[in-house]
Every structure is written in C-alpha cells, then in structure tokens.
Amino acid sequence: MATTTAKTTSAAPLAASGRLTAKDIVLLAVFGVVTFFVMMAVAMVCSFSTDMAWWTHAIGSIPAGIVWTYLMARVPKRGAAFIAGAIMALLGFVMGMAWTGPVGILAGAALCELVMMAGRRAKWTVVVGWAVLVLCWWFGQISLILFAGESYVQMVVDMGMTAEYGQGLVDFIHGPLALVALAATAVCPFVGGWIGSKLFK
Numbered sequence: 001m002a003t004t005t006a007k008t009t010s011a012a013p014l015a016a017s018g019r020l021t022a023k024d025i026v027l028l029a030v031f032g033v034v035t036f037f038v039m040m041a042v043a044m045v046c047s048f049s050t051d052m053a054w055w056t057h058a059i060g061s062i063p064a065g066i067v068w069t070y071l072m073a074r075v076p077k078r079g080a081a082f083i084a085g086a087i088m089a090l091l092g093f094v095m096g097m098a099w100t101g102p103v104g105i106l107a108g109a110a111l112c113e114l115v116m117m118a119g120r121r122a123k124w125t126v127v128v129g130w131a132v133l134v135l136c137w138w139f140g141q142i143s144l145i146l147f148a149g150e151s152y153v154q155m156v157v158d159m160g161m162t163a164e165y166g167q168g169l170v171d172f173i174h175g176p177l178a179l180v181a182l183a184a185t186a187v188c189p190f191v192g193g194w195i196g197s198k199l200f201k
Contacts, residue, residue: 024075025083031071032087038064040095050168051177057138058184065130065192066199072116072126073200081116081129085109097141098155104140108133127193134189138182145173 020028042060046052071084086109089102112129119125145152156166172178 018077020075020077020079020083024077024080027071027075028080028084029087031067031074032084033091035064035067035071035084036088036091038067050165050172053169054138054142054172054178054181055184057134057141058181058188061130061134061185061189062192062195065127065134065189066196068130069126069193069196070200072121073196076121078117078121079113081133082109082113085112085133096159098144100143101137101141104136104138104143105133107140108136111136123197127190127197130193131186131189135186138185142173142178145170 039056039060042063043053043056046056046059068084072080085105089105089109092102092105093099112133115129115132116125119128144155148155152170153163153166156169157163172181
C-alpha cells in the first residue's frame with residue numbers, strides 16, 4: 001500500500017487551485033524577466049556568427065528551461081505560463097526585437113498554457129509546454145526571413161548591422177543546417193525542462 005501511495009503522489013499533477021495572487025504576479029514577472037535574459041545572454045554570444053545565431057533558442061532553452069520549470073513549480077496555477085510568456089514578449093518588443101519574435105513568444109505562451117491545462121499541470125506538461133513555447137519563439141523569429149525575403153536584410157541593416165551579416169542569417173535558414181537547428185530547437189527544451197523537473201520536485 002505504501003508503494004502504491006508513493007507512486008500515486010509522484011504522478012499527481014501540480015496543484016492548480018486558487019487564483020493568482022499579487023505575490024504570484026511578482027514571481028511571474030521576476031522570473032519571466034530572468035528566463036528572457038538567460039536566452040538573451042546566449043543570443044549575445046551566438047550572434048557573433050551567423051552560423052551560430054539560429055542555434056540560440058536550442059542552446060538557451062537548456063538553462064532558461066531550468067528557470068522556467070522552477071517558476072512553474074513555484075506558481076502552479078492557471079494563467080501562470082501565459083502571463084510569464086506575455087512579460088517575455090513585452091520585453092522583446094520593448095528591446096527592439098522584430099515584431100514577429102514577440103508574437104511568436106506570445107503564441108507559444110498561449111499554447112504552453114493550453115498544454116498544461118490539458119494535462120492538468122502535471123510535471124510533464126511543463127516540459128512539453130516549454131518546448132512548444134521555444135519552438136514558437138524560433139518560428140516567430142525566422143518567419144520574417146520566410147515571408148519578407150530580401151527586405152529582411154534591409155531590416156538588419158536598419159538595426160545597425162551589416163548587409164553581409166543579414167544575408168548570412170538568410171542564407172543559413174535557406175540552407176540544410178536550418179533543419180538541424182530546428183531539430184535541436186525541438187529537442188533541447190526537453191533537456192532543460194527535464195533537468196529543472198529533477199531539481200525542483
């Protein structure tokens with residue numbers, strides 16, 4: 001009986017009862033910002049090379065996923081993922097990220113919230129939801145290349161970078177390594193989420 005009880009408890013979903021409190025909102029804001037800036041710190045390093053720039057989401061999703069998992073464990077309530085994601089999207093917009101990036105983050109946060117609701121906020125839904133958010137973020141940022149074409153290079157120039165750098169970003173997405181980066185972006189968030197789920201039981 002004791003073994004059965006232990007297994008049932010460990011498999012139980014995170015508690016999602018109750019409304020978000022002011023303390024919850026503060027935690028979501030603080031750790032939403034931390035999650036975003038962990039990703040941005042990785043982006044700063046990866047952006048030195050156009051061959052590495054589109055690997056940002058895959059690499060950054062591992063340390064950022066640990067933070068995200070901690071946050072979802074601290075605030076296991078309905079709406080938490082969407083609010084944290086919305087704060088991240090707002091930060092991206094304010095910092096001058098091309099608008100499709102914040103839209104991707106926001107869409108990913110909404111889908112993350114739906115995944116967690118469907119799974120009754122069980123731990124696995126936090127990991128899967130994080131992977132969905134990161135993928136939407138990645139697609140949001142590459143969508144300008146897919147739909148805007150040559151105007152993307154000019155947009156990069158307007159941001160203060162060179163046309164060669166912008167063209168390098170475009171060429172990568174149209175090259176074979178883009179599929180490898182996509183696969184890594186789909187898998188790496190699970191690594192970060194899994195590590196976080198083990199650290200913050």
